[in-house]
């Protein structure tokens with residue numbers, strides 16, 4: 414069994430907690446209030462701005478540490494998508510009367526962004542960083558895909574948001590990242606695999622905290 418498959422079984426409770434959070438349920442069943450959605454939107458814009466340099470650091474580690482040449486295209490494609498994503502946040506925020514320049518980052522967001530920054534250190538191995546990258550994207554894909562399921566009651570005005578991360582192409586991209594992480598983990602020494610597992614768990618915890626914050630609970 415692959416490393417990631419093993420982790421998914423071992424940590425399924427936490428993974429489910431991150432991908433089936435009450436915030437996502439409230440979108441899926443249509444009970445979400447607009448203020449929560451706007452809070453999430455503003456905070457996630459700040460997060461994505463911190464995510465870009467993190468992804469750049471993954472690319473740098475790949476170039477220095479990995480010999481899998483096709484991995485670069487996948488990650489570079491992801492970076493290009495983040496460019497579109499930032500433009501989308503700006504459009505969405507202006508449509509909803511959210512002023513992005515006035516957003517004050519919440520504590521949970523600051524902690525998550527600091528965690529991302531810590532992973533950009535040259536001391537952090539490529540395997541560890543690519544594992545985090547995959548996990549961060551996978552949580553959003555699985556979460557928002559729930560909001561697009563047949564029996565979901567996602568409000569029409571939130572469908573576009575859910576499709577950003579819940580769509581099939583993003584799903585394929587996440588499977589590519591998982592495959593890249595999987596192969597890197599196969600070649601990594603045990604100590605690095607252990608570090609990657611801890612980082613995987615930290616990502617899931619930060620994601621849960623991020624959803625909690627979006628609900629206005631912290």
Ligand SMILES: Cc1ncc(CO)c(N)n1
Pocket residue numbers: 457460461549550552553620623
């Ligand atoms: C908090 C958070 N996690 C993951 C993603 C996926 O890019 C995002 N935009 N925001």
